[in-house]
Amino acid sequence: MADDGHGGFQEDNLLEPVVRPDWPDCSSSEFEPPIPDALDLVVETASLLSIVTAQQFVRIDAMRREALAEAARNGLTLTDVAERAVRLELAAALAVTESAAGAMIARADALVNRYPAALDSLAGARITPGHAAALVDALDTVESELLDDLVPRAVTLAESQAVGTFRRHLRALVEAVRSADIADRFEQAVAQRCVRVLPLADGMAELLLRMPAVEARAIMARATATARVLAKSEAESRTLEQLRLDVLSDLLIDGDTALLPPEARGIRPTVAVTVPALSLLTGEHHESPASVEGIGPIPLDRARELCGGARDWMRVLTHPETGVVLSVGRELYSPPASLRRLVKWRAETCMAPGCSIPASRCEIDHTVAWEHGGVTSLDNLAPLCKGHHSLKHHSRWCVEQIEGSGGALVWTSPAGRRYRVDPERRVPAFRVVDDGSPPPF
Numbered sequence: 001m002a003d004d005g006h007g008g009f010q011e012d013n014l015l016e017p018v019v020r021p022d023w024p025d026c027s028s029s030e031f032e033p034p035i036p037d038a039l040d041l042v043v044e045t046a047s048l049l050s051i052v053t054a055q056q057f058v059r060i061d062a063m064r065r066e067a068l069a070e071a072a073r074n075g076l077t078l079t080d081v082a083e084r085a086v087r088l089e090l091a092a093a094l095a096v097t098e099s100a101a102g103a104m105i106a107r108a109d110a111l112v113n114r115y116p117a118a119l120d121s122l123a124g125a126r127i128t129p130g131h132a133a134a135l136v137d138a139l140d141t142v143e144s145e146l147l148d149d150l151v152p153r154a155v156t157l158a159e160s161q162a163v164g165t166f167r168r169h170l171r172a173l174v175e176a177v178r179s180a181d182i183a184d185r186f187e188q189a190v191a192q193r194c195v196r197v198l199p200l201a202d203g204m205a206e207l208l209l210r211m212p213a214v215e216a217r218a219i220m221a222r223a224t225a226t227a228r229v230l231a232k233s234e235a236e237s238r239t240l241e242q243l244r245l246d247v248l249s250d251l252l253i254d255g256d257t258a259l260l261p262p263e264a265r266g267i268r269p270t271v272a273v274t275v276p277a278l279s280l281l282t283g284e285h286h287e288s289p290a291s292v293e294g295i296g297p298i299p300l301d302r303a304r305e306l307c308g309g310a311r312d313w314m315r316v317l318t319h320p321e322t323g324v325v326l327s328v329g330r331e332l333y334s335p336p337a338s339l340r341r342l343v344k345w346r347a348e349t350c351m352a353p354g355c356s357i358p359a360s361r362c363e364i365d366h367t368v369a370w371e372h373g374g375v376t377s378l379d380n381l382a383p384l385c386k387g388h389h390s391l392k393h394h395s396r397w398c399v400e401q402i403e404g405s406g407g408a409l410v411w412t413s414p415a416g417r418r419y420r421v422d423p424e425r426r427v428p429a430f431r432v433v434d435d436g437s438p439p440p441f
């Protein structure tokens with residue numbers, strides 16, 4: 001970039017100033033300026049980092065375009081050579097690798113030219129550089145005709161969620177929007193199924209199975225469940241990871257579980273399949289596709305097969321269904337299996353702010369502790385990972401469940417900040433509907 005004597009600073013590159021809609025009315029006589037505490041000062045540096053990062057992207061993109069125009073003026077018609085020259089220029093100036101410089105240029109190009117709403121949000125410190133990166137990574141994989149619909153929804157999500165949660169939700173949103181043609185895509189993908197052996201050093205190899213995600217999860221779940229049973233034996237010294245492999249190896253080579261102790265035999269995986277009941281009945285495509293815990297949408301035909309046949313699939317229908325225990329009140333401290341499953345299904349991950357540990361590996365916490373009169377019911381239970389569970393009990397963080405919210409928690413920090421964490425899903429209202437017709441399932 002040409003030096004204009006002010007370190008390359010150009011007035012027209014500046015983004016709009018930050019306006020916080022929730023700033024207090026400073027003109028009122030009641031107004032007392034807040035005194036920033038130590039945490040406020042940290043938060044302020046994070047906001048500055050967002051603002052500066054946005055500015056950096058704007059400048060990188062301007063530099064790229066200037067350099068490409070310059071190259072064209074000098075008769076260089078090979079765009080990739082010109083791009084490479086820009087990359088080297090940036091890498092050398094910032095003392096980073098060329099691939100890091102290339103990634104910055106690509107991200108700057110995406111934010112400035114394709115997702116200006118996200119850049120604006122970063123410049124206003126409403127999202128972090130991490131959110132911006134996740135947004136670009138996810139949206140760049142999407143067909144361009146879907147972007148008009150997706151970009152504003154992605155920015156709104158980014159502004160309301162911690163980066164890990166946002167990444168997961170954005171992936172689900174992208175999948176839901178693309179699921180209109182999921183049956184075709186699945187059919188093409190499943191035709192590519194195969195098994196490969198990749199040799200490794202020291203007499204080892206990797207066995208790769210490219211297969212439908214539902215079955216892959218089921219295999220992993222069965223291996224894990226069997227390995228956990230074996231690990232309970234006092235004489236067992238293998239790790240869970242090693243046991244899982246040995247179980248699979250025995251099953252694939254010998255084809256049976258006779259070598260396993262009786263209690264580890266015949267374990268079947270449970271995978272929760274969520275199906276909007278109406279689409280299951282009519283076969284029509286609805287706004288919310290069928291989906292599988294931890295995987296995302298699957299073709300409706302597959303969901304119908306899974307729900308209709310095997311008893312090992314846990315069906316969660318977004319439709320009135322009877323028989324699920326939602327509360328056992330003060331009768332039982334430990335929730336029954338169906339209620340535990342429902343609590344973990346609803347949240348999908350630990351319910352601490354920003355935590356991504358899957359609910360299946362979490363403990364179930366009574367939000368109002370049992371010893372303080374808390375009940376064992378859906379609206380007083382939430383999955384928390386071991387770390388956050390113990391933090392809740394042994395620190396000054398305070399957690400409440402919002403009444404009528406369908407399981408949302410509010411975490412109040414020792415510094416007095418409040419964070420709302422919403423579960424991934426709504427549990428449908430379970431009502432008995434008897435219109436005389438036989439149950440469809």
Ligand SMILES: [Zn+2]
Nearest residue numbers: 350355385388
């Ligand atoms: Zn956690």
